[in-house]
Amino acid sequence: xxxxxxxxxxDIAEKVGLHPATVSRALNPRTAHLVSPTSxxxxxxxxxxxxxxxxxxxxxxxxxxxxTIGVVIPDLTNPLFPGMVRGIQDTLTNAGYxxxxxxxxxxxxxxxxxxxxxSARRVDGFILATARREHPLLAExxxxxxxxxxxxxxENVQVSSVATDEQNGIRLAVEHLRLLGxxxxxxxxxxxxxxxxxxxxxxxxxxxxxxxxxxxxxxxTVESWSITAATATALSLLEGxxxxxxxxxxxxxxxxxxxxAAKKLGKRCPRDISVVGYNDMPFMxxxxxxxxxxxxxxxxxxxxxxxxxxxxxxxxxxxxxxQVRLTPELIIRSSTAPPSN
Amino acid sequence: xxxxxxxxxxDIAEKVGLHPATVSRALNPRTAHLVSPTSxxxxxxxxxxxxxxxxxxxxxxxxxxxxTIGVVIPDLTNPLFPGMVRGIQDTLTNAGYxxxxxxxxxxxxxxxxxxxxxSARRVDGFILATARREHPLLAExxxxxxxxxxxxxxENVQVSSVATDEQNGIRLAVEHLRLLGxxxxxxxxxxxxxxxxxxxxxxxxxxxxxxxxxxxxxxxTVESWSITAATATALSLLEGxxxxxxxxxxxxxxxxxxxxAAKKLGKRCPRDISVVGYNDMPFMxxxxxxxxxxxxxxxxxxxxxxxxxxxxxxxxxxxxxxQVRLTPELIIRSSTAPPSN
DNA sequence: TTGTAAGCGTTATCAA
DNA sequence: TTGATAACGCTTACAA
Numbered sequence: 011x012x013x014x015x016x017x018x019x020x021d022i023a024e025k026v027g028l029h030p031a032t033v034s035r036a037l038n039p040r041t042a043h044l045v046s047p048t049s050x051x052x053x054x055x056x057x058x059x060x061x062x063x064x065x066x067x068x069x070x071x072x073x074x075x076x077x078t079i080g081v082v083i084p085d086l087t088n089p090l091f092p093g094m095v096r097g098i099q100d101t102l103t104n105a106g107y108x109x110x111x112x113x114x115x116x117x118x119x120x121x122x123x124x125x126x127x128x129s130a131r132r133v134d135g136f137i138l139a140t141a142r143r144e145h146p147l148l149a150e151x152x153x154x155x156x157x158x159x160x161x162x163x164x165e166n167v168q169v170s171s172v173a174t175d176e177q178n179g180i181r182l183a184v185e186h187l188r189l190l191g192x193x194x195x196x197x198x199x200x201x202x203x204x205x206x207x208x209x210x211x212x213x214x215x216x217x218x219x220x221x222x223x224x225x226x227x228x229x230x231t232v233e234s235w236s237i238t239a240a241t242a243t244a245l246s247l248l249e250g251x252x253x254x255x256x257x258x259x260x261x262x263x264x265x266x267x268x269x270x271a272a273k274k275l276g277k278r279c280p281r282d283i284s285v286v287g288y289n290d291m292p293f294m295x296x297x298x299x300x301x302x303x304x305x306x307x308x309x310x311x312x313x314x315x316x317x318x319x320x321x322x323x324x325x326x327x328x329x330x331x332x333q334v335r336l337t338p339e340l341i342i343r344s345s346t347a348p349p350s351n
Numbered sequence: 352x353x354x355x356x357x358x359x360x361x362d363i364a365e366k367v368g369l370h371p372a373t374v375s376r377a378l379n380p381r382t383a384h385l386v387s388p389t390s391x392x393x394x395x396x397x398x399x400x401x402x403x404x405x406x407x408x409x410x411x412x413x414x415x416x417x418x419t420i421g422v423v424i425p426d427l428t429n430p431l432f433p434g435m436v437r438g439i440q441d442t443l444t445n446a447g448y449x450x451x452x453x454x455x456x457x458x459x460x461x462x463x464x465x466x467x468x469x470s471a472r473r474v475d476g477f478i479l480a481t482a483r484r485e486h487p488l489l490a491e492x493x494x495x496x497x498x499x500x501x502x503x504x505x506e507n508v509q510v511s512s513v514a515t516d517e518q519n520g521i522r523l524a525v526e527h528l529r530l531l532g533x534x535x536x537x538x539x540x541x542x543x544x545x546x547x548x549x550x551x552x553x554x555x556x557x558x559x560x561x562x563x564x565x566x567x568x569x570x571x572t573v574e575s576w577s578i579t580a581a582t583a584t585a586l587s588l589l590e591g592x593x594x595x596x597x598x599x600x601x602x603x604x605x606x607x608x609x610x611x612a613a614k615k616l617g618k619r620c621p622r623d624i625s626v627v628g629y630n631d632m633p634f635m636x637x638x639x640x641x642x643x644x645x646x647x648x649x650x651x652x653x654x655x656x657x658x659x660x661x662x663x664x665x666x667x668x669x670x671x672x673x674q675v676r677l678t679p680e681l682i683i684r685s686s687t688a689p690p691s692n
Numbered sequence: 693t694t695g696t697a698a699g700c701g702t703t704a705t706c707a708a
Numbered sequence: 709t710t711g712a713t714a715a716c717g718c719t720t721a722c723a724a
Binding site: 063064065066067070071076085086087091092093095096099103108109110111112113124126127129130131132266292296297298299 | 426436437454465
């Protein structure tokens with residue numbers, strides 16, 4: 011078949027001597043029962059003989075559903091996201107939906123523009139993995155679209171979400187360090203504008219208290235989720251500080267930066283300083299030293315978010331709010347050890 | 352504005368007292384010159400007042416162009432791809448196109464089905480990053496769609512492509528090792544079904560000859576692009592083999608597997624064996640030891656492929672074939688050193 | 693410069 | 709059980 015010449019309902023109708031409307035009904039599982047079995051069979055045969063594929067633009071124009079989902083993430087090259095995106099893709103594709111993936115680079119302006127272009131494409135819903143705590147778009151989007159947040163929850167607006175239990179994850183890290191014998195534990199926190207940065211910082215304070223510990227010092231906040239920024243902040247945290255023996259980091263990039271800083275200061279990880287990361291991105295088992303990290307189930311988060319969104323889309327009437335929390339797991343490797351002094 | 356109530360051309364037409372067709376012309380940059388400047392101004396104002404966004408399904412149905420591009424990759428969670436995909440996304444989005452991303456997991460059946468679903472969506476073209484040498488779909492797709500291959504070229508079918516110069520990349524690796532003093536150099540080759548595996552293997556033989564060297568032994572072929580498979584193959588390559596002092600690996604995963612195998616055998620990298628990777632994926636500077644690798648410009652490949660595809664789409668008449676080769680670069684780190692004996 | 697009218701391929705309503 | 713018809717929102721000859 012030549013491009014631009016795909017078979018249509020009309021072609022099938024002519025071939026089998028039925029009306030296009032009947033053919034449409036026969037081919038649509040939801041309406042096929044309205045058509046006589048004989049006709050359905052004939053239509054199906056003709057359809058496959060003609061290599062018929064329904065035109066989603068025509069169907070969408072008529073039904074105003076695109077079977078398309080906007081997936082908004084900060085940055086695909088951040089190794090945290092590919093796993094989640096695949097979870098989303100696998101689930102949506104199975105259900106006959108197509109994800110439209112965009113990046114915001116955590117820039118609110120860029121986010122506004124990509125979300126606008128997704129609305130223009132008439133997506134049927136959104137999965138948002140953007141991490142800013144301030145999120146004006148959310149209030150704007152939530153009433154208009156089925157919506158699921160991943161890897162974070164909303165503080166103000168009532169929206170559905172799939173995230174890990176940060177309290178629990180950070181608690182696992184703190185407990186692990188306490189059990190190793192650490193008491194002087196500090197937190198390398200993520201950016202204050204970031205929802206995970208904020209949540210994990212609070213979780214740290216709480217987990218320390220729950221373990222009967224006092225933080226070695228006020229958490230140091232890294233200005234962006236990057237290794238280089240983390241190195242700089244960790245440098246000033248660790249320099250001339252022989253008290254702190256362990257560091258709970260708000261994600262793996264920060265942990266890598268902390269290890270880098272320790273190396274620069276002539277400290278050895280884990281001998282002089284234990285470091286725990288968060289997310290357990292790919293290859294964290296191969297860095298030097300292999301990183302102890304709180305694993306978040308990336309594929310599962312994505313898959314669960316997609317399932318949840320599809321159920322919201324299927325929902326009649328007002329959108330229910332569902333908040334799913336998945337359980338993180340501590341992966342113990344070689345960046346943590348008992349304190350040496 | 353409430354969901355499902357977006358403004359249409361007709362709404363604007365009523366507001367400004369013109370016909371919808373005129374409004375359409377005024378809003379379309381390609382036809383705006385046919386409309387009086389006064390009308391254009393009025394229409395533009397009304398359009399933005401009503402938050403008008405064109406409905407791509409309606410436009411697409413009429414023009415049979417979806418402004419959508421199918422992007423087919425093996426697996427998004429392979430760190431080689433996110434950079435390329437972002438290059439594609441950034442370029443396509445700027446041009447008003449939306450990429451539709453799918454994974455094949457290198458399974459020909461899965462590939463067939465995802466490509467079918469993309470055709471069903473009426474994509475305007477394809478970017479294919481699938482790596483199998485046997486590729487029946489290619490011959491089928493090429494006559495029907497504008498098409499660009501990335502990270503590989505086609506052996507049989509004439510299609511456009513953007514890839515790095517594998518000859519050159521492998522040559523950089525071999526020369527680097529020779530300059531360090533290695534003469535007993537072996538190749539850990541990628542799967543034979545894979546086009547890069549095949550190309551790099553050939554390139555290795557040629558580069559050795561060009562450097563006046565004889566390969567330490569016949570290349571060992573790894574059955575899949577995975578670290579574990581590579582570990583197994585490298586184990587049997589290195590075990591009881593004290594002759595080989597350097598390994599050129601067909602990609603970074605294989606290099607990581609080779610290092611793992613060396614460790615298991617009590618060999619130290621780079622002291623006992625030098626290892627070179629290919630691709631220079633993210634974090635290869637942080638593994639142990641930091642990996643010397645041939646860097647391929649991931650973002651550039653994606654961006655260039657998108658630009659090329661857009662130019663093919665704009666082309667009238669038969670599709671020209673353009674083969675772009677980008678230059679790789681050797682990143683020297685600590686997995687290579689002079690031979691110690 | 694603008695209006696008219698037809699049609700892209702589908703689905704939903706109504707009638708037979 | 710099937711057919712006729714209209715409509716979704718847009719573009720594009722063609723006519724005025």
